[in-house]
Amino acid sequence: MPYSIIHLEIAHKKSKELNLENKNFLDFLVWNLIVDSSYDLSELWVNIEREETHYHKWENYFEVDFPVNFLEKELKNTKNNYLKLWYYYHLQLDKFRRDNELKTIYNDDSIRNAYQIARKENAKKDLKNFIKKNNDLIEKLYNYEFNIEILPEIFKNIEKEKLKITFTNILDYMTLKNNFKKWEENENTKILIEKYFSYENHLKLKEKAFLEINLDIPYFFKI
Secondary structure, rough: OOOOOHHHHHHHHHHHHHHHOOHHHHHHHHHHHHOOOOHHHOOOOOOHHHHOOOOOOOOOOOOOOHHEEEEEEOOOOOOOHHHHHHHHHHHHHHHHHHHHHHHHHOOOHHHHHHHHHHHHHHHHHHHHHOOOOOOOHHHHHHOOOOHHHHHOOHHHHHHHHHHHHHHHHHHHHHOOOOOOOOOOOOOOHHHHHHHHOOOHHHHHHHHHHHHHOOOOOOOOOOO
């Protein structure tokens, strides 16, 4: 997955196009992040796998179209709202990253190691730039109150308090209060980062994602 700050930054930029009211605006941003909740929920004894939250269970991650899977499985749910919109957007960004970055690194341990180091360093720069203009928004995210009634079915049986803990953990990782596992640098790391994952390339890829990913969902899926 992309670091959470990338999901937040691009979703925040996209939300301006939607002219969302304040509550829908926060819903769109919060639930754009909590799609990646399975890691922390599992620590709270909630049995939900990433393959479920990303709609590709029993399917090859590098081949499946999980945004389409999401739409097809949500057709039976008549409660159409902004929560589906953010979910769809998150999955589209994950697919974009998979097709534009991950297929490059999947079979090369050295490149994959360089990627893990570079994406953390690039995320630090993203966070610094984002907070300069949106520090008050980070505080609002920490204070967000979950409404179980409007969640997708996959989250309906999860206790509100556990969702809150999980989301706080996601924000703590995003704001670098906690850290992911560290990957070891070697003599080739800087060369590989400059070749594949420089911050300049990272910025270009984010802009490409923003321009190419749209919210023109199929006619049968109405918001």
